[in-house]
Structures are given as C-alpha cells and as structure tokens.
Amino acid sequence: MSSFDPDALECLAAIWEEGGFERAAQRLSITQSAVSQRLRALEAQVGTVLIVRSRPLRVTSAGQLLLKHTKMLRLLRADLEKDLKELAPSATGGGREDERVSIAVNADSIATWALPALTAMARTGLAIEIITDDQDFTHEWLREGQVLGCVTSMDQALRGCRMEPLGLMDYVAVAHKAYASEHLPHGLGAHQFAHTPFVAFNRKDDMQREFVAQAFGLRRVVLKQLFVPSSEGQVRAVLAGWGVGVVPRLLVQPWLDGGQLVNVLPAFRLPVSLYWHCWNLQSDVLDGLSQALRQAAQNSLRTPDGVLTPG
Numbered sequence: 001m002s003s004f005d006p007d008a009l010e011c012l013a014a015i016w017e018e019g020g021f022e023r024a025a026q027r028l029s030i031t032q033s034a035v036s037q038r039l040r041a042l043e044a045q046v047g048t049v050l051i052v053r054s055r056p057l058r059v060t061s062a063g064q065l066l067l068k069h070t071k072m073l074r075l076l077r078a079d080l081e082k083d084l085k086e087l088a089p090s091a092t093g094g095g096r097e098d099e100r101v102s103i104a105v106n107a108d109s110i111a112t113w114a115l116p117a118l119t120a121m122a123r124t125g126l127a128i129e130i131i132t133d134d135q136d137f138t139h140e141w142l143r144e145g146q147v148l149g150c151v152t153s154m155d156q157a158l159r160g161c162r163m164e165p166l167g168l169m170d171y172v173a174v175a176h177k178a179y180a181s182e183h184l185p186h187g188l189g190a191h192q193f194a195h196t197p198f199v200a201f202n203r204k205d206d207m208q209r210e211f212v213a214q215a216f217g218l219r220r221v222v223l224k225q226l227f228v229p230s231s232e233g234q235v236r237a238v239l240a241g242w243g244v245g246v247v248p249r250l251l252v253q254p255w256l257d258g259g260q261l262v263n264v265l266p267a268f269r270l271p272v273s274l275y276w277h278c279w280n281l282q283s284d285v286l287d288g289l290s291q292a293l294r295q296a297a298q299n300s301l302r303t304p305d306g307v308l309t310p311g
Helices: 006-018 021-028 032-046 061-087 107-111 119-123 138-143 177-183 207-216 231-239 249-258 284-300
Strands: 101-106 128-133 149-152 161-176 197-200 224-227 244-248 261-263 270-279
Touching (some): 107 128, 161 231, 161 249, 207 244, 231 244
Parallel strands (some): 101 128, 197 224
Antiparallel strands (some): 161 270
16 A cells, blocks of 8 residues: 555644634645645545535544544654654754644543643643543544543453553532532432432533432432533532532542532442553553553542552
C-alpha cells in the first residue's frame, strides 16, 4: 500500500475534530479550497468517501481507520519530540496544536483526581486534549480510534488495547443543609426519592437512578431530574438548594467537613470501578500518561478493601 500524505491525514483529522471545513482551514492556516483539495486527493487515493458532507459531518468506516492511523502518527511524533529534547535539552519547540494527543476522561475524574496527574506532562509541552464524557461512554471514543486512551467504567479490554484497573470512586447522595432540614429531615427514604429533585450531569447520566436502585433494592427507578453538564456545576447547584446530588465523595468532602452539605443517605455509598484503557503500543508518551494516571489513582481512589496509600 502506498504511503499517505501526512498533511492530508492531518487535514482529514482537522475537518472531523473542528466540525467543518472552514474551521479546519483556520486551524491549519490554509484556504478552505486547499482543505477540500487535500481531502479529495486522500479520498481518491483510498478509493472511497472518508467524510460524508452532512450536518453534522459524519466520518465513514474508512475515515475512522485513517483517523486512528493519524493519531498513531501523532503519538510517534510526540515520542520523537520527547527523545530529541532529552538529547538536546536546549532545543525549543513542542507539539503543534494540530498534533494533539487525545484521551477521554469522565467528568468526575477530571474534577477530582485525574487533572493533576497530567500537569507535569502538559508542562513539558505535550499537546494534550482531554475529551470528557460519562464514564460509561468514554470507551466509545477509544473504540472509534478518536483517542489513544480513556478512563472508563468498562472492565473488558478492547481489541488492540490494554487495560488496567485504577480503583473505586465512591458516590454519595448530598444536599445543602437547609434543603435537607426542610425537605429531608430524616434523610432520603424509599418513599421520598420519587418527589425529590436530583441534579444529574445530562440525559446519559444514569448515576442517580443506579444509586437509588441499589440503595433501596429496586429494579426500576423514575426520578425527577435537573441537568447541569459539569461536575463542579452539579455541586454548585446542590449548594444553591436545587435538590440532591449523587456525586463523588472526593469532590464534596470539603463541604461535608464544613457542614454546608449533608449526606442524606449515610448508610449507603455507590462504588464505581474505574479502568484505564489505551492502545497496546510501545510509546514513551503513552507509558508516561499511563504511569501518571496510575499513580494519581493510587493516591486518591479506593480499593475494594480500603483506601490505597500513596506510593
């Protein structure tokens, strides 16, 4: 098979990542006509359509394969950049904006333990892109080849990937002390949850229903939900008295300790197992990302028999 033009591959990635030809042209500092020409040339070389010109744009199966190939090339370039810096520490430069190393991480991990883990690598100049989604869906980004790794609740390795457990994140039901005093003076009970507003991340977020179902041994749960698409925003909404939030204990412990929030069902916590999945490739950059996330998880997440100690 003939080799593909790296500029054309990056053009394909830019169209998909930016959501259109105009924004891709702006990112690549070329004309929109040049973007179209590069894509047509790549499609002619492959012999099939790579992107369906619909609204929104849709990438074809062949396009997904080339997008994954492009991200692998980015990873190789990032490894080369790292090795060159070690050989010539005074060398300037770094990963270009259009050569981002992308990973998918659930919003609650970003809000608690995962972001500090990536700080050191970001400071080296690695062009990191973090894509956020629910922990039950981040693996889809990896399956489609749009990221090189993901933090997810899925416990089965994808084809061509390796997986390792990170630990348990405990979720608790909390409310503002004034709200709890007025509406839930005896805590959250089996006969109250249906009329209690729950603050959820979005319509894909099943955490609230799963929490209630397991807490009260129910098979089917219908909740009154409000949606705030941010982990920190959910906490602010609960602090403002919107209702009950099922959130990571890691995130709300300061407010629990300070008394602003109360645990409305202290006898129950919902542990969610998290795993790191990544491409099964030899890469210093990928190994560095894995090690950083592994260490941060050891310092913050819980094992089935307790809390892991730093080390």
